[in-house]
Amino acid sequence: MSDRLLADWRQHALTLETEVNKVVVGQQNPVRLITIAIFARGHVLLEGDVGVGKTTLLRAFTRGIGGGYQRIEGTIDLMPNDLVYHTYLGEDGKPHVSAGPLLMSGEDLSVFFFNEINRARPQVHSLLLRVMAERTLSAFNKEHVFPHMIVFADRNQVEKEETFEIPSAARDRFMMEIPIVVPNDDDIMSGLMFDTRFHNVDTLIDTVKPDVLKFDELNAFSGVIQESVEASKTLEKYALNLWKATRKPTDFGIKVTNVDMNRLVLAGASPRGMSMMLRAARVNAWLNERTAITPEDIHAVFHETVAHRLVFSPVYEMRRTEIAREMLSNIINAVAAP
Template sequence: MELTEKNIKALLDKLPQLKTEIQKVIVGQDAILDELLVAFLAGGHCLLEGVPGLAKTLIVKTMSQALHLAFRRIQFTPDLMPTDIIGTEILEEDHVTGKRFFKFNKGPLFANIILADEINRTPPKTQSALLEAMQEFEVTYGGQTYPLDKPFFILATQNPIEQAGTYPLPEAQLDRFLLLIKIGYPTPEEEFAILNRTTGTKKANVQAVITADEIIQAQALVRQVTINEDLTRYVSEIIRATRPDTTTINYIKEWVRWGAGPRAGQALILTAKARALLKGRYSVLMEDIHAMAPAVLRHRILMNFKAEAEGITSDRVTEELIKVVERKGAL
């Protein structure tokens, strides 16, 4: 269906309502919610990193309620097999003819929003099955391909402090996540509000404000948001400057083991477009690129041992990089 100007306005008006509904349950975390909604509008997947008890699961569940979409949670464990998430064939019998046949029984991946809880606790074979679903929006079983429902959004979580017995995600799989979102502790005021709101009898009622079809329309609309050539060139300069073998920036050569690939540039432009749309604009501004750069690049810039020993993070590299590229006059 072709969107008219009236339909587009009605659709854009629903995006702030979506955040309002989520905030009925989630206290604070404004930046986190914005990044999640940006990723969803851009049609990508997110990796959430934070210590236990910071409402990672609750954020995802509440978001699915406000979006009126099918939600499934998969608790990743060391004994989880690919068939546990994809599905498997079961033997059934036709009661009329008596003939037996195999029928594919769909697994929990066949939903719109998937919470992949503690993804780094499952073996590489199961992680790879999830990777195909993330990249291809389909799964394969027994030589047969099954398309996944759209919209399809995977939110994976990992705990940064308990690494014993885990299977760290390889760089190639990390790159498939549009954003790496870090969730920190709440402020004193937010923590008071959390305690006050969650220890009584009152329960928030989250209303669904947007349908699956409207989400797909919004995702298509993101692609139509304009970005001028100067900003595109600016993004390209940032991405290319992260690579120690080609950059002229000394601290990149000193601290970075591996830089970001072209997919990082695509992610930065798409998320900047989605953020612009979320803010009610039809064109990308510099502030959109600056706002999205840390979450786009923090898992795509791999630090070397020297940087880790000195406590230098990819977030700091990104922050410095933006300043340097601007000073060089990319615009």
């Protein structure tokens, strides 16, 4: 029964991927990673330049997952209460309070999309931290629960004006940080310019088959995946070595160009981060019809689940993306399994 369940859900997952790939072209790897995050029940942070399709990608997934969808734009004057409620004067001339984006869909909230999260103030980040970690919120003398919620957020790393760096504690709450880059394929680039179906995003999103997944069953099925996909002792040792290498890269002979490795890493991956990495690796194994995790499953999610958790010396923060990518690539090249 479990095998059939796994196969059925795998089919749904692949259908969702196909649907999203229809509207967001040339982004197969990010689409696969977001699918993994959905089934691993992890929050996703997208990082990329302006206008590369981050929002479209997340909206397409939201339509496929189903359930309640809320969105908020990060701005410098956004306050935490803006996420919870807003007040206005009604037609009757009296003040009214209505639910904000977090509360509007109630328990059915499946996707909370925070656009340009790094434009919001640290107070907002702080509220979001709790919601992401505990999926609860206290408001109006009541504890609100969002059991099916996944936070999708995006940020633009290039533009630094009027932005607030997301603290490492907040970054750590995200299962993955996925870079979105413009596809290199000339045909795809040409299609994005000239194909009129890409001009109207709303119409484009409407072409995605809605409710491919049953959002309220994802939590339970996620547990099935995690229990059914095994990890051998050899793989445990391999993952442990990877973790150690992120903490003390010099012990594994890791070097990064023009970087003093003794000063680079202030903190390696966190236990939560490594746990999330293995959750994601299990989902990748399931999507590839495997019953156990292999090193390739870890490699498929290693950069995206670990890079944003590394805490570097401030002198290297400006080159974070480049250094993290080279360091993690070198770790994979240096650590052997078995």
